[in-house]
Amino acid sequence: MTFPLYPTLLSLQTPLVAGFFLPIDGLFSTQGVMVMLLVAYAGAMWMFLSSAPKVHTLMVSDLEIARQFFEGELQLRTAEVPLHYYYNYEQTLGLSGIDPLYMSTDLGRPAMQQFSGTDGFWYQLKKNVQLHVIGGASIGDKNRQRHVCFDHDCLEQILMKVQTRYVKYKIRREKPLNFLVKTYEGAVIEFAEVSN
Numbered sequence: 001m002t003f004p005l006y007p008t009l010l011s012l013q014t015p016l017v018a019g020f021f022l023p024i025d026g027l028f029s030t031q032g033v034m035v036m037l038l039v040a041y042a043g044a045m046w047m048f049l050s051s052a053p054k055v056h057t058l059m060v061s062d063l064e065i066a067r068q069f070f071e072g073e074l075q076l077r078t079a080e081v082p083l084h085y086y087y088n089y090e091q092t093l094g095l096s097g098i099d100p101l102y103m104s105t106d107l108g109r110p111a112m113q114q115f116s117g118t119d120g121f122w123y124q125l126k127k128n129v130q131l132h133v134i135g136g137a138s139i140g141d142k143n144r145q146r147h148v149c150f151d152h153d154c155l156e157q158i159l160m161k162v163q164t165r166y167v168k169y170k171i172r173r174e175k176p177l178n179f180l181v182k183t184y185e186g187a188v189i190e191f192a193e194v195s196n
Helices: 007-027 030-051 063-073 152-164
Strands: 054-060 121-126 129-135 145-149 168-173 178-182 188-193
Touching (some): 054 152, 063 121, 063 145, 121 152, 129 152, 152 178, 152 188
Antiparallel strands (some): 168 178
């Protein structure tokens, strides 16, 4: 038994089959492998950076008083140091742009050592937002503890936590945000936003 061969059907299938296998051959070439590796690397970096928490940095004049306030009165949970801080991603604080008024007078340590990424305390503000508390702010007026931040959103979130925990506070200025908080022990802490 013989089957008739239809030349028109065969001629239509041949370019499709050949066209299907040509990109695979190019895919396994050196250039194709490099493109696949770059695409995989870009995807991994996107997943890594999109899942990383947003971090707000707060400079305080006394780390121990700040720890007692955030853990005791605001009852913030401690958080793990985000992985991207181990690799110095988003790590520069722009030390040259900081007004010396807000810096501590601790001249014994170099400035870069003073702002190491894993120093200080880490707290969970919201689901994917963390607060990094570091030393470095000067004492405020009337020997008040001073907490300085360069991000308005950070101070708004802290103010919201203060309000929900029924801690006494007084807003001194809206823009830039500046407010005072009175702890249960009677100490006054000044929160100040610094504009760059």
